[in-house]
Amino acid sequence: MPAVTDNGSGPDGSAPDGDAGKARAVPEAAVARLAVYLRVLTTMAEQGAVTVSSEELSAAAGVNSAKLRKDLSYLGSYGVRGVGYEVGVLTEEIERILGLTRQHKVAVAGIGNLGHALANYGGFPGRGFPVAALFDVDPDLIGVPVGGIAVSHLDDIPAVCAERQVSIGVIATPPGAAQVVCDRLVAGGVECILNFAPVVLHAPEHVQVRKVDLAVELQMLSFHVASRDAGNPADGGPVSVTSAGTGVLSRASSNGEVV
Amino acid sequence: MPAVTDNGSGPDGSAPDGDAGKARAVPEAAVARLAVYLRVLTTMAEQGAVTVSSEELSAAAGVNSAKLRKDLSYLGSYGVRGVGYEVGVLTEEIERILGLTRQHKVAVAGIGNLGHALANYGGFPGRGFPVAALFDVDPDLIGVPVGGIAVSHLDDIPAVCAERQVSIGVIATPPGAAQVVCDRLVAGGVECILNFAPVVLHAPEHVQVRKVDLAVELQMLSFHVASRDAGNPADGGPVSVTSAGTGVLSRASSNGEVV
DNA sequence: AACTGTGAACTATTTCACAGCC
DNA sequence: GGCTGTGAAATAGTTCACAGTT
Incomplete structure (x- = not known):
């Protein structure tokens, strides 16, 4: 029952969602x-x-x-x-x-290059996603403030997340640590996870998992180049211009760079 | 004709792709x-x-x-x-x-937090995507080597990309600079672009554009939390467990962190 | 006259379920 | 007996085109 699996709406295609009220199911x-x-x-x-x-x-x-x-x-x-x-x-x-009327506290696990960038970002997209906790294993990092928040140990994820009411966990650890971190985030009560580690995570169904995979993005681009160069003149078939449907960081640093 | 638009295969739904050879059109x-x-x-x-x-x-x-x-x-x-x-x-x-039998040289524009992380990553996913050029506007950065490659000025994108045969451009600049950078990358002959800046890019049709948007990812997670909390007991309808279809960075730094 | 809201047609993608091969 | 390859069915998502509103 991996949450990452695109198991649609489960085996039952039913759920006629007799939504009386407002919005009908949004695809x-x-x-x-x-x-x-x-x-x-x-x-x-x-x-x-x-x-x-x-x-x-x-x-x-x-x-x-x-x-x-x-x-x-x-x-x-x-x-x-x-x-x-x-x-x-x-x-x-x-x-x-989109549920942006409430705050969603974010925890970032893995304060390497990317985690650091995310932590410094301090407060994700236009308010609403404050970074509330940071985690790493490196003893030299524990207790050090990054972007204003002291880094805690990965072991303390459940306790800290629960205490600070974190609802979104961001995994920026190496692949090997990702599943453990995921489990701890779940134990800490986070409701959803954004996974930057190149592994397939397994999480309970009630936890939303999304992933962002640079390797996949690059390889998809590679595919398009290849299929254009190759056989067919135009790459035109079913595959053509694409959009990942995902976006990006939003504010500029002192140097005016993203993240 | 923005390339980012999901304009399917163009107005003509035709192109029966009479692929004689090997692989049929891959969705x-x-x-x-x-x-x-x-x-x-x-x-x-x-x-x-x-x-x-x-x-x-x-x-x-x-x-x-x-x-x-x-x-x-x-x-x-x-x-x-x-x-x-x-x-x-x-x-x-x-x-x-996937076209991984050839190399795809990568240029990273915008050496802020994220760009820095990407540059240090030095050589994307399992070989095949070597970083060949870096660009920024900051005078203090120009000429400074990051991850082994000297940073060039954004103005030199076309020349440098053409000279070094860059085929993939990665945009990690602030939103305001993204379109200009995109245009220059195209002028430099890059075949595809991975855009981390939160803007809709316009590029010629022959240039593949993909985007990665943290804000979108977080807001999608927020939506799922909201729709669970809200009305319907289960969030079950058409929307449930998801996967961005994109993946992640792949190697660990000295500290063992992603990117 | 301009512009939204939406059924209906179409296209893409997923899942089923089973014939065919080792 | 176990497992692949794939038509056909089911589902999801997109686009058309037009009735309905201001």
Whole structure:
């Protein structure tokens, strides 16, 4: 029962989800895009936009307008026919559906290059994801503040996470340590895990696991180059322009670099 | 015509791809998984495995066996009925289809926290992706070697990339600089781009663009937590356990941390 | 006249289930 | 008997195209 497995909705394709209330089930693919729309909307709001049409917003988000409208329709009807969407309203609705109205404390395990970068990032995407705990095994690091938070030992993950009410665990350890760290995060009560380690994690079903894998990304790019060079003139078939559906870090350091 | 847009195969759904030769068109989703199988196979080979069944391999990769077999069938028929797959053969075939038989030189633009981590990583996933150039705007960084390679100025991207035959550009700059950097990478002849900056990039169609977005990942996790807490008892509907389909960094630093 | 919301058609992806081979 | 390869069925996701609203 690995959580990483894409076991759809389980064996039963049932669950007619008689959702009486608001939003109907939002497809996974749409959720990823909603996060992108949110970012675009924020930018637009900063530039003083009050309303947007599906055409404008979709262009800025790099999707087609029908898809955008369909995605937004999962939230309910917040647009005005003949006019468009109110930037403020849409922003709020997306934040609501994405659960951004509450804080999600983040713990980062593995303070190597990447972990360090994440820790220094101090406070993920536009508030809402404060880094609350850091973990490593290196004795030289324990107790040292990184990005304002003292590093604790990996052994203390369960206790510290429970105490600080961490809800998201980020694994940036080497592959060998990832599963143990995962288990401890789960023991500490985290609700979801973002895994940067190149291993398939096994976690209980109630824990959401997502992974970010640089090797996979590069190899997918390699595949596209290869399939263009190879046989068929155009790589055009089922495979072409892609988007990982995942995004990136958001603020600049003193040097103006990401993370 | 933004390359990041998931504009399928373009307006024409045609291209019956009369692939005479080997592999039939490999679906995008399968490509991502092939990279994972490859990693698992490598691990198994190290442990002395000579053959694997679809059951074993799929379990280790966190997918179901039917999916694995279907994925492998895109490569051709390299299994033996009643027996399984030869680890060595399968490894080679996957490497071939992913285009890992040739080197892909990588350039990293934006030597901030993340860029630094990537540069130090020195040589991405199991050879095949050597870092050949680094770029930044910071005068204090220009000329300084990071992970063995001197940092060049962003202005020199086209020249340096062309000269060093870079085929993959990694963007780790702040969002504001990303599009310019992208344009320069394209001018320098890179064939694909991995974008860590939280912006929608516009690139010519022949350039593959993939993005990795931490904000999106976190917000997707947030969504799942929210939808569990909220209305419906189980989050079960169409949305449940997920995998970004992307993976991670691969080697450990002296401290044993990823990247 | 401009623009949203959405059923219906289409395409992609996953899963089933079983024929065929060792 | 165990296991692969794959059509066919089921499910998920995208795009069309147009009715409905302001």
